[in-house]
Amino acid sequence: xxxxxxxxxxxVIAALGFAVAILGAxxxxxxxxxxxxxxxxxxxxxxxxxxxxxxxxxxxxxSQVEAVQGGVEVTHGKLDSMDGKLDKLDKLDxxxxxxxxxxxxxxxxxxxxxxxxxxxxxxxxxxxxxxQIRDGL
Numbered sequence: 195x196x197x198x199x200x201x202x203x204x205x206v207i208a209a210l211g212f213a214v215a216i217l218g219a220x221x222x223x224x225x226x227x228x229x230x231x232x233x234x235x236x237x238x239x240x241x242x243x244x245x246x247x248x249x250x251x252x253x254x255x256x257s258q259v260e261a262v263q264g265g266v267e268v269t270h271g272k273l274d275s276m277d278g279k280l281d282k283l284d285k286l287d288x289x290x291x292x293x294x295x296x297x298x299x300x301x302x303x304x305x306x307x308x309x310x311x312x313x314x315x316x317x318x319x320x321x322x323x324x325x326q327i328r329d330g331l
Contacts, residue, residue: 200252201256204249205249208242209242210241211241211243212239214238215238218234
Protein backbone atom coordinates (compact mmCIF):
# COMPACT_ATOMS: atom_id res chain seq x y z
CA UNK A 195 0.00 0.00 0.00
CA UNK A 196 1.26 3.44 -0.86
CA UNK A 197 2.02 5.75 2.10
CA UNK A 198 -0.35 8.41 0.76
CA UNK A 199 -3.17 5.86 0.57
CA UNK A 200 -2.53 4.75 4.15
CA UNK A 201 -2.56 8.37 5.27
CA UNK A 202 -5.89 8.98 3.53
CA UNK A 203 -7.37 5.90 5.21
CA UNK A 204 -6.23 7.21 8.60
CA UNK A 205 -7.92 10.56 7.93
CA VAL A 206 -11.13 8.82 6.87
CA ILE A 207 -11.13 6.72 10.05
CA ALA A 208 -10.55 9.86 12.13
CA ALA A 209 -13.44 11.61 10.36
CA LEU A 210 -15.70 8.60 10.97
CA GLY A 211 -14.73 8.65 14.65
CA PHE A 212 -15.68 12.31 14.91
CA ALA A 213 -18.94 11.59 13.05
CA VAL A 214 -19.81 8.79 15.51
CA ALA A 215 -19.07 11.10 18.45
CA ILE A 216 -21.22 13.89 16.98
CA LEU A 217 -24.03 11.46 16.18
CA GLY A 218 -23.88 10.14 19.75
CA ALA A 219 -24.01 13.67 21.16
CA UNK A 220 -26.97 14.60 18.97
CA UNK A 221 -28.70 11.35 19.95
CA UNK A 222 -28.15 12.09 23.63
CA UNK A 223 -29.56 15.59 23.29
CA UNK A 224 -32.62 14.37 21.35
CA UNK A 225 -33.15 11.41 23.68
CA UNK A 226 -32.75 8.74 20.99
CA UNK A 227 -30.29 6.60 22.94
CA UNK A 228 -29.50 6.41 26.61
CA UNK A 229 -26.30 4.56 27.34
CA UNK A 230 -25.53 3.90 23.67
CA UNK A 231 -25.16 7.64 22.97
CA UNK A 232 -22.67 7.99 25.82
CA UNK A 233 -20.66 5.06 24.48
CA UNK A 234 -20.73 6.54 20.98
CA UNK A 235 -19.44 9.88 22.28
CA UNK A 236 -16.65 8.24 24.29
CA UNK A 237 -15.48 5.68 21.72
CA UNK A 238 -15.89 8.01 18.72
CA UNK A 239 -13.95 10.81 20.43
CA UNK A 240 -11.19 8.45 21.59
CA UNK A 241 -10.79 6.81 18.17
CA UNK A 242 -10.88 10.16 16.39
CA UNK A 243 -8.27 11.76 18.64
CA UNK A 244 -5.88 8.79 18.58
CA UNK A 245 -6.12 8.24 14.84
CA UNK A 246 -5.77 11.98 14.16
CA UNK A 247 -2.65 12.13 16.33
CA UNK A 248 -1.18 9.11 14.53
CA UNK A 249 -2.04 10.56 11.10
CA UNK A 250 -0.32 13.83 12.02
CA UNK A 251 2.72 11.87 13.19
CA UNK A 252 2.87 9.89 9.93
CA UNK A 253 2.43 13.06 7.89
CA UNK A 254 5.24 14.78 9.82
CA UNK A 255 7.57 11.84 9.21
CA UNK A 256 6.74 11.85 5.50
CA SER A 257 7.45 15.60 5.30
CA GLN A 258 10.78 15.13 7.02
CA VAL A 259 11.75 12.34 4.63
CA GLU A 260 10.82 14.51 1.64
CA ALA A 261 12.89 17.38 3.05
CA VAL A 262 15.90 15.13 3.53
CA GLN A 263 15.48 13.70 0.04
CA GLY A 264 15.36 17.21 -1.42
CA GLY A 265 18.51 18.14 0.48
CA VAL A 266 20.31 15.05 -0.78
CA GLU A 267 19.34 15.83 -4.37
CA VAL A 268 20.56 19.42 -4.09
CA THR A 269 23.80 18.31 -2.46
CA HIS A 270 24.32 15.63 -5.09
CA GLY A 271 23.95 18.24 -7.81
CA LYS A 272 26.53 20.46 -6.13
CA LEU A 273 28.92 17.54 -5.70
CA ASP A 274 28.59 16.66 -9.39
CA SER A 275 29.50 20.22 -10.31
CA MET A 276 32.53 20.01 -8.02
CA ASP A 277 33.94 16.97 -9.86
CA GLY A 278 35.20 19.13 -12.74
CA LYS A 279 36.89 21.50 -10.32
CA LEU A 280 38.55 18.59 -8.55
CA ASP A 281 39.95 17.38 -11.89
CA LYS A 282 41.64 20.77 -12.27
CA LEU A 283 43.14 20.36 -8.81
CA ASP A 284 44.54 16.98 -9.86
CA LYS A 285 46.31 18.72 -12.75
CA LEU A 286 47.75 21.24 -10.30
CA ASP A 287 49.03 18.33 -8.22
CA UNK A 288 50.83 17.03 -11.33
CA UNK A 289 52.50 20.41 -11.74
CA UNK A 290 53.52 20.50 -8.09
CA UNK A 291 54.99 17.00 -8.29
CA UNK A 292 56.97 18.01 -11.37
CA UNK A 293 58.38 21.10 -9.66
CA UNK A 294 59.22 19.34 -6.40
CA UNK A 295 60.72 16.20 -7.98
CA UNK A 296 64.53 16.13 -8.07
CA UNK A 297 65.23 13.65 -10.87
CA UNK A 298 64.01 14.28 -14.37
CA UNK A 299 62.38 17.57 -13.41
CA UNK A 300 62.87 19.01 -16.87
CA UNK A 301 61.16 16.07 -18.53
CA UNK A 302 58.26 16.15 -16.12
CA UNK A 303 57.84 19.89 -16.61
CA UNK A 304 57.81 19.39 -20.38
CA UNK A 305 55.06 16.79 -20.05
CA UNK A 306 53.05 19.13 -17.83
CA UNK A 307 53.63 22.01 -20.27
CA UNK A 308 52.38 19.90 -23.18
CA UNK A 309 49.27 18.91 -21.15
CA UNK A 310 48.60 22.55 -20.32
CA UNK A 311 49.14 23.55 -23.94
CA UNK A 312 46.59 21.00 -25.09
CA UNK A 313 44.10 22.53 -22.69
CA UNK A 314 44.77 26.19 -23.34
CA UNK A 315 46.72 26.54 -26.61
CA UNK A 316 48.91 29.18 -24.96
CA UNK A 317 52.27 27.58 -25.72
CA UNK A 318 52.05 28.22 -29.47
CA UNK A 319 51.26 31.87 -28.87
CA UNK A 320 54.17 32.18 -26.43
CA UNK A 321 56.54 30.59 -28.95
CA UNK A 322 55.39 33.02 -31.67
CA UNK A 323 55.92 36.01 -29.40
CA UNK A 324 59.41 34.79 -28.46
CA UNK A 325 60.22 34.28 -32.15
CA GLN A 326 59.06 37.83 -32.90
CA ILE A 327 61.24 39.16 -30.09
CA ARG A 328 64.20 37.12 -31.41
CA ASP A 329 63.65 38.31 -34.95
CA GLY A 330 63.39 41.89 -33.72
CA LEU A 331 66.77 41.70 -32.02
